[in-house]
Amino acid sequence: MKSIKLVIALLMFAMALTAKAAPLLNGLALEQQFNKDQYIAAVYAERLSNDAASLLDNNMPRALEIRVVADHLSARRLRNQWMEGIAINNPGDTLTGQAENMVTFANLFKGRLVSGDRLRIDFEANTGATSVSLNGVELGKIDSREFFNTLLRAWIGPVPPSTEFRDNLMKSGQVTGGLLATFESLQPSAERVSQVRATYEGEAEEVAAAPEPAKPEPKKETKPESEAIVSVSKPDLSADIPAPTLAAIGSAAIEKPAPARPEPKAETPAVAQASQPKPLKPTTTRPATPPVDEEELEEEEDEAPLTADMILARQIYHSMLLRHTFKHINYPKRAMERGQEGSVRLNVTIDSRGNVIDVATLQESRYSSLNREALDAVERAGPYPATPPQLKMTEYKFSVPITFRLPD
Numbered sequence: 001m002k003s004i005k006l007v008i009a010l011l012m013f014a015m016a017l018t019a020k021a022a023p024l025l026n027g028l029a030l031e032q033q034f035n036k037d038q039y040i041a042a043v044y045a046e047r048l049s050n051d052a053a054s055l056l057d058n059n060m061p062r063a064l065e066i067r068v069v070a071d072h073l074s075a076r077r078l079r080n081q082w083m084e085g086i087a088i089n090n091p092g093d094t095l096t097g098q099a100e101n102m103v104t105f106a107n108l109f110k111g112r113l114v115s116g117d118r119l120r121i122d123f124e125a126n127t128g129a130t131s132v133s134l135n136g137v138e139l140g141k142i143d144s145r146e147f148f149n150t151l152l153r154a155w156i157g158p159v160p161p162s163t164e165f166r167d168n169l170m171k172s173g174q175v176t177g178g179l180l181a182t183f184e185s186l187q188p189s190a191e192r193v194s195q196v197r198a199t200y201e202g203e204a205e206e207v208a209a210a211p212e213p214a215k216p217e218p219k220k221e222t223k224p225e226s227e228a229i230v231s232v233s234k235p236d237l238s239a240d241i242p243a244p245t246l247a248a249i250g251s252a253a254i255e256k257p258a259p260a261r262p263e264p265k266a267e268t269p270a271v272a273q274a275s276q277p278k279p280l281k282p283t284t285t286r287p288a289t290p291p292v293d294e295e296e297l298e299e300e301e302d303e304a305p306l307t308a309d310m311i312l313a314r315q316i317y318h319s320m321l322l323r324h325t326f327k328h329i330n331y332p333k334r335a336m337e338r339g340q341e342g343s344v345r346l347n348v349t350i351d352s353r354g355n356v357i358d359v360a361t362l363q364e365s366r367y368s369s370l371n372r373e374a375l376d377a378v379e380r381a382g383p384y385p386a387t388p389p390q391l392k393m394t395e396y397k398f399s400v401p402i403t404f405r406l407p408d
Contacts, residue, residue, distance in 0.1 A: 023061050024048055027171035028179050030069075031161065033362045037069040039078075040183045041155065041169065046125075048172040052156045055170065056149050059125055064151060066119040067186040073117075075109035084399055085154025085161065087315035088322060094150060095315055099308035101147045106306050108132055108139045111199075116188045123148035135188045137197045162343035162363055163403050313390050318398050320385055321348075325400050328380040332369040339406060340367045344374040346400045352393065354384035362399060370404050377402075 023044035031038045044063040049055055055062070066078075083106060087095065095102075113119065113134075120133045128145030131138060160166035168175075188196075342365025349358040359378050364371045378400065387396050 023063050024173060025175065025180075026055065026173060027169035028175045028183055029155075029165040029168035030179060031165065034360070038073060039066045039068045039070065040179065040186070041066055041165070042183065043152070043155065043169045050170045050172045052170065055156060056152060058128070058145055058149065061125045062123045062148065062152070064121040064155070066117075067183055068113045068115050068117040068119075069182075069186065071115050073113040075111055075113055078113065079106050079109040081161075081399065082151070082154055083311065083314065084318055085157070085159075086150055087318050088159045088401075089153040089157030090150055094146065095312065098144065098147055098150050099312055101142050101144050102150070102311050103306055103308050104140060104142055105132065105147075105151075106311065114188075114192065116186050116192065117196075118186070118188060121148070121151060134200070135193045135196045137193070137200050139200055159401055159403075161401060162345060163405075164343065309390065313388050317385075317388055317391065317396075321350075321398055322400060324384055325377060325381045325402075329377040329402065330373065331404060332373050335367060335369045335373075335404065336406065340370065341365075341405050342367055342370050343404070344371055344402045346374055346378060346402070347397065348378055348400055349395055349397045350382075350384050350387075351395055352387045354382070354386045356382040356384070357395065365404070373404075374400070374402050 023046050026043045026045045026048050029041045031041060042063075042065040043055065044065070045055055046060040046062070047054065047057075083102070086102065090098075118135055122131050122133075123129075124131070127143075129141050129143050130148045130151075131141045133139060155161070156166050156169055343363065344361070344365050345363040347358075347360040347362050348356065350356055356378065359375060361371065361375070387393055
């Protein structure tokens with residue numbers, strides 16, 4: 001009898017441990033912009049997988065984490081990058097339904113993140129809640145079972161920051177040793193943890209005492225679009241496709257390749273280095289405050305507080321700008337003949353009338369012809385649709401992720 005009780009006790013103990021077990025590291029990806037390391041992203045899951053659908057299973061605990069590599073990282077830019085990814089990887093009804101939660105999430109990002117900071121987003125399968133913390137200090141919690149997947153799709157959906165970024169997050173635990181060593185070494189200093197705690201816990205007390213603002217009327221739902229990734233078969237981008245999303249709901253058939261491009265211009269950009277980044281050297285704890293970029297800080301202070309209407313307007317507009325760009329992309333003939341594939345990400349600045357002011361390459365592929373075609377496509381696309389009046393912006397910045405992919 002005693003032996004039976006002992007076995008039952010051991011089984012109950014094992015079940016308790018399993019229930020509280022932390023999700024496993026599924027993959028790591030290094031985000032680089034302008035050839036500089038920005039942060040390492042991680043996806044954790046209770047069951048390791050290399051399949052996006054499995055990682056989007058709402059019945060298992062999961063987590064996302066960002067560990068900052070750069071000396072300083074604008075929280076506003078990180079937030080806007082994530083919002084763009086959400087806009088083009090989620091269907092319209094999801095964006096509408098999650099608008100208020102996205103406002104809550106976006107407004108958690110303030111000031112600067114610094115090297116060694118750890119931004120963590122945990123999904124509790126039993127409650128469906130998503131909690132956000134910075135260096136162990138909880139910033140907020142969102143009670144929506146669908147919200148975590150809204151964030152995750154920005155990383156592993158049809159239009160990720162790059163195909164390499166997505167693929168590295170879906171490694172089923174087979175992560176690169178050098179990158180893992182760097183990831184584990186990135187830790188905030190005790191001073192930085194205290195600074196974050198003092199900042200966010202103080203703000204939480206003020207928010208708790210403030211009256212709750214009235215919620216705007218919900219927006220009318222829109223249908224998702226049918227294609228996202230720019231490949232040999234360009235997406236169906238006819239004007240009758242409804243905004244606001246480019247999220248794919250199925251794999252598109254590969255059609256006839258685009259017509260041949262003219263010979264390259266003399267001012268060909270230099271060939272990018274290999275797209276797979278080299279592992280970083282392990283580091284220790286980081287300083288509490290970063291160097292200050294006055295111009296960037298001024299931009300952050302001048303930005304108006306986000307609302308659900310503004311977030312939806314930005315997402316609709318961003319989707320429109322991408323569709324407009326994709327209509328002007330051709331797969332370079334020579335690149336097709338040589339079997340060259342890759343991802344390019346551009347930063348585009350336009351004025352309120354849609355005229356292109358500036359184009360900068362955030363990430364290059366290893367092939368100059370693909371990099372050049374991406375830049376030429378933006379040049380051909382101008383002018384873009386004018387900025388919506390509700391955004392009240394004289395200039396609008398957006399990123400364009402382009403994946404050149406050949407049929408299997």
